[in-house]
Amino acid sequence: MNKSTKRWICLGLFALLCATAFSALFWGSVSLDSGTVLDSLRAFVTGREAQNKNLYNLVVQVRLPRVCLTVLAGAVLSIVGILMQTLTGNPLAEPYVLGVSSGASAGAAGAIVFQWFAFLPVGHVVFSAFIGSFAAIALVVALQGRSTNPIRLVLTGMGVSAFFQAATTFIIYCSRNEAQARSAQYWLTGSFSGSNWSDVRIALIALIVLLILCRCLEKELDLLLMGQDVAAQSGMNLRAIQLVLILVSAFAVSAVVAVSGLVGFVGLIIPHIMRRAVDASHRYLVLSSALAGGCFLTLADAVARTAFSPQEMPIGVMTAFIGAPIFILMIRRVYHAH
Amino acid sequence: MRIEVSNLSFSAGNKRILNGVSAVFEGHRIYGIIGPNGCGKTTLLRHIYRQYPVHGHIRVDGQALESCAARDYARRVAVMMQSYPEADLRVAEVVQSGRYPYKRVMVPYGREDEAITEQVLRQTQLWDLRKRRIHTLSGGERQRVMIARCLVQEPEVIILDEPTNHLDIRYRLELMETLRAFDGMVIMTLHELNLAARYCDFIYAMKDGRITASGLPVNVLQPEILNATFDTTIPAIDHGGEIFIGV
Numbered sequence: 001m002n003k004s005t006k007r008w009i010c011l012g013l014f015a016l017l018c019a020t021a022f023s024a025l026f027w028g029s030v031s032l033d034s035g036t037v038l039d040s041l042r043a044f045v046t047g048r049e050a051q052n053k054n055l056y057n058l059v060v061q062v063r064l065p066r067v068c069l070t071v072l073a074g075a076v077l078s079i080v081g082i083l084m085q086t087l088t089g090n091p092l093a094e095p096y097v098l099g100v101s102s103g104a105s106a107g108a109a110g111a112i113v114f115q116w117f118a119f120l121p122v123g124h125v126v127f128s129a130f131i132g133s134f135a136a137i138a139l140v141v142a143l144q145g146r147s148t149n150p151i152r153l154v155l156t157g158m159g160v161s162a163f164f165q166a167a168t169t170f171i172i173y174c175s176r177n178e179a180q181a182r183s184a185q186y187w188l189t190g191s192f193s194g195s196n197w198s199d200v201r202i203a204l205i206a207l208i209v210l211l212i213l214c215r216c217l218e219k220e221l222d223l224l225l226m227g228q229d230v231a232a233q234s235g236m237n238l239r240a241i242q243l244v245l246i247l248v249s250a251f252a253v254s255a256v257v258a259v260s261g262l263v264g265f266v267g268l269i270i271p272h273i274m275r276r277a278v279d280a281s282h283r284y285l286v287l288s289s290a291l292a293g294g295c296f297l298t299l300a301d302a303v304a305r306t307a308f309s310p311q312e313m314p315i316g317v318m319t320a321f322i323g324a325p326i327f328i329l330m331i332r333r334v335y336h337a338h
Numbered sequence: 339m340r341i342e343v344s345n346l347s348f349s350a351g352n353k354r355i356l357n358g359v360s361a362v363f364e365g366h367r368i369y370g371i372i373g374p375n376g377c378g379k380t381t382l383l384r385h386i387y388r389q390y391p392v393h394g395h396i397r398v399d400g401q402a403l404e405s406c407a408a409r410d411y412a413r414r415v416a417v418m419m420q421s422y423p424e425a426d427l428r429v430a431e432v433v434q435s436g437r438y439p440y441k442r443v444m445v446p447y448g449r450e451d452e453a454i455t456e457q458v459l460r461q462t463q464l465w466d467l468r469k470r471r472i473h474t475l476s477g478g479e480r481q482r483v484m485i486a487r488c489l490v491q492e493p494e495v496i497i498l499d500e501p502t503n504h505l506d507i508r509y510r511l512e513l514m515e516t517l518r519a520f521d522g523m524v525i526m527t528l529h530e531l532n533l534a535a536r537y538c539d540f541i542y543a544m545k546d547g548r549i550t551a552s553g554l555p556v557n558v559l560q561p562e563i564l565n566a567t568f569d570t571t572i573p574a575i576d577h578g579g580e581i582f583i584g585v
Binding site for chain 1: 387388389407408409410411412413417419421423424425426427428431432435436438439441443444446447471491
């Protein structure tokens with residue numbers, strides 16, 4: 001496959017993403033006609049007064065931030081999936097599977113219920129989530145060591161994940177506050193309901209950091225695909241690169257988990273498909289996975305919020321229904337290969 | 339380039355794997371290390387390519403190995419490992435990644451790297467396969483890709499760990515011819531004594547973490563040395579200066 005084909009694939013995915021995001025604005029408990037949506041968007045961009053103030057608020061303060069957040073979260077989760085797969089040399093690695101999301105979730109729940117890191121002026125929930133996800137990912141990488149056994153990694157991740165999910169449930173159980181306790185489900189299954197623009201800003205920062213990192217460390221990431229020993233022998237500073245990847249992945253996961261809870265398997269499915277469809281090397285893999293991941297999560301969220309309308313299904317349920325069977329198939333293949 | 343190993347010992351757990359190994363590798367020669375499984379051949383190589391810390395027991399051109407910068411060392415020494423990448427990269431991508439030690443952080447591979455990659459791909463008859471994913475190649479072709487990756491690194495030394503395993507006779511000979519044509523030093527472990535006899539300029543025989551014999555193939559590949567090294571009876575025929583080992 002040559003460069004221009006890959007570019008066309010990315011362009012096509014971008015068009016698909018725009019179309020999905022735009023049509024997702026129409027989906028929800030209140031159905032909207034295209035005139036209202038376009039008018040609200042025009043009013044949002046130009047700052048003019050909208051014709052219908054209520055519908056404007058629905059579009060601009062509820063649906064638009066939600067759609068933006070699903071696009072960004074899908075992109076971030078897909079890229080983090082790639083980074084973890086490259087870091088561990090294992091196609092089964094993913095923030096949810098390895099317990100990194102659960103670590104972030106425990107940290108975020110702790111920040112809300114116990115006011116952890118409340119002395120920070122801003123972002124104490126994200127910071128606490130970051131500490132949780134960093135602990136989880138450091139634990140998994142340390143326990144894996146130089147072993148390249150993919151099944152061992154997944155089992156370690158399961159253990160770490162079970163521990164942090166128990167911690168999250170425990171923290172919520174300790175909560176005296178009814179509203180906090182009710183959000184238990186939110187932290188364990190994920191949801192984009194109630195997304196606002198400040199959530200979008202957090203996810204956007206995470207995405208920008210990831211894209212910059214992938215661009216700057218393109219050679220290093222590709223070299224890691226050759227195996228850690230080869231990378232080290234080629235003169236790469238293995239420990240430093242691993243540390244940077246772990247820190248940035250943990251930060252990105254915690255940013256997404258803090259605004260959307262646990263959404264699993266996105267980082268597993270999307271890179272898996274894109275690696276076959278586009279390339280295993282990082283430049284176009286990262287780009288195409290980010291676009292496809294945004295598209296996928298937006299679509300999944302649109303279905304989750306309309307299928308059982310007026311009730312919402314947690315988005316984590318949707319992604320697990322699609323992701324878990326693919327995960328099982330991948331395990332079968334990896335298991336046979338070893 | 340001169341690599342001098344002096345009195346190198348190494349233990350894993352309480353098992354002694356290397357026991358006071360001393361050896362010198364220098365000049366444009368092909369060095370073969372032979373010995374039974376578990377004799378410490380691979381471990382010795384891993385020390386030379388810095389997978390294990392060497393604590394001052396290896397010097398390169400008189401300089402302690404650990405004081406060489408990893409990147410500088412990678413420009414001089416290329417290694418072909420026993421493993422292949424798990425990821426399904428394309429042939430050209432794998433080969434080009436050998437240019438890594440020459441690139442600074444954040445500088446992508448450029449024209450010069452592409453030119454060298456193309457030249458090596460043509461030289462190793464991989465040009466037609468350059469866009470293939472490596473998992474679709476045969477074992478022999480994949481081996482050729484890994485050798486090409488070493489050549490692209492433009493090293494002074496190539497280190498290979500049992501490169502002829504799993505290869506049929508054609509690829510074995512092809513590999514050895516490629517190494518013979520390489521303008522530099524080659525250090526490799528070999529199971530196949532006939533290949534060692536035919537292609538190596540110097541041989542170290544190892545057993546139980548020690549070097550038991552060293553010298554020209556004619557001198558080392560003698561029945562009494564081989565029998566002691568491998569604990570078995572190996573007939574070797576000296577056919578007018580060329581050794582044949584009947585196994």
